Amino acid sequence: MIQLSDITVSYDGSRILRGVNLTVPEQGLVCLMGRNGVGKTTTLKAIMGLVRTDGGTIRLGTTDLTSMRTEERSRSGVGFVPQGRDIFPNLTVWENLKLSLVLHGPHEKGELDRVLELFPVLKEMLARKGGVLSGGQQQQLAIARALLTHPRVLLLDEPTEGIQPNIIDQIGEALIKIKQEGKISILLVEQYLDFCLTVGDRFYIMERGAIAEEGPIARLNDEKVRKLLTV
Ligand SMILES: Nc1ncnc2c1ncn2[C@@H]1O[C@H](COP(=O)(O)OP(=O)(O)O)[C@@H](O)[C@H]1O
Numbered sequence: 761m762i763q764l765s766d767i768t769v770s771y772d773g774s775r776i777l778r779g780v781n782l783t784v785p786e787q788g789l790v791c792l793m794g795r796n797g798v799g800k801t802t803t804l805k806a807i808m809g810l811v812r813t814d815g816g817t818i819r820l821g822t823t824d825l826t827s828m829r830t831e832e833r834s835r836s837g838v839g840f841v842p843q844g845r846d847i848f849p850n851l852t853v854w855e856n857l858k859l860s861l862v863l864h865g866p867h868e869k870g871e872l873d874r875v876l877e878l879f880p881v882l883k884e885m886l887a888r889k890g891g892v893l894s895g896g897q898q899q900q901l902a903i904a905r906a907l908l909t910h911p912r913v914l915l916l917d918e919p920t921e922g923i924q925p926n927i928i929d930q931i932g933e934a935l936i937k938i939k940q941e942g943k944i945s946i947l948l949v950e951q952y953l954d955f956c957l958t959v960g961d962r963f964y965i966m967e968r969g970a971i972a973e974e975g976p977i978a979r980l981n982d983e984k985v986r987k988l989l990t991v
């Protein structure tokens with residue numbers, strides 16, 4: 761379980777996160793939503809230690825991550841797929857996966873096969889350069905790489921952004937399978953409401969650097985809640 765308590769972050773003296781409180785339980789998928797610029801990406805970066813927090817605590821289970829370096833957080837079990845395509849374009853799909861395997865061993869027998877089962881399209885593309893894959897395939901490769909780092913919690917930043925609908929469905933199916941296996945919980949930053957309704961269990965909505973609303977995913981359909989998401 762990941763628990764953020766009263767997290768504050770500033771850029772150049774202006775406060776961007778103003779006391780974020782958020783919990784991702786041991787199992788299931790939590791959607792973090794909100795308009796552009798409210799602080800969703802900054803929240804994920806704060807969890808990873810990629811931005812400095814001015815206050816508050818971040819815990820993973822009983823481990824206090826707050827003052828750990830990014831690598832230690834990663835080793836403690838936080839996996840992060842940043843916005844965009846976090847792969848090596850000049851390495852093949854296989855080499856991209858292999859790097860994760862080498863850097864985050866030891867691995868169980870068959871672990872790579874199980875990850876590839878989640879993203880069958882990658883199996884057919886192992887010899888291709890990452891850079892020639894479609895945006896959606898690169899996103900799947902980025903998620904596959906993150907899964908090979910043995911996360912307890914996976915942070916995903918807008919994985920559907922700019923991606924074709926059929927691949928969004930494939931990513932959704934993979935996330936649902938990961939959920940069903942019950943070993944990894946997911947914090948998904950997402951602006952695509954229907955995707956959240958399909959894969960999510962709970963939601964948080966941010967406004968100007970703090971949580972404005974939270975609840976079970978079905979409540980995302982409430983008019984009041986939807987108002988917080990419309991531009
Ligand atoms: N490196 C940075 N330096 C200064 N301001 C930033 C930086 N990154 C983000 N911001 C500002 O912080 C706010 C929150 O950004 P972000 O967390 O990326 O929002 P979201 O992901 O919700 O769209 C925005 O106003 C953005 O302009």
Ligand SMILES: [Mg+2]
Nearest residue numbers: 800801802843
């Ligand atoms: Mg963002």
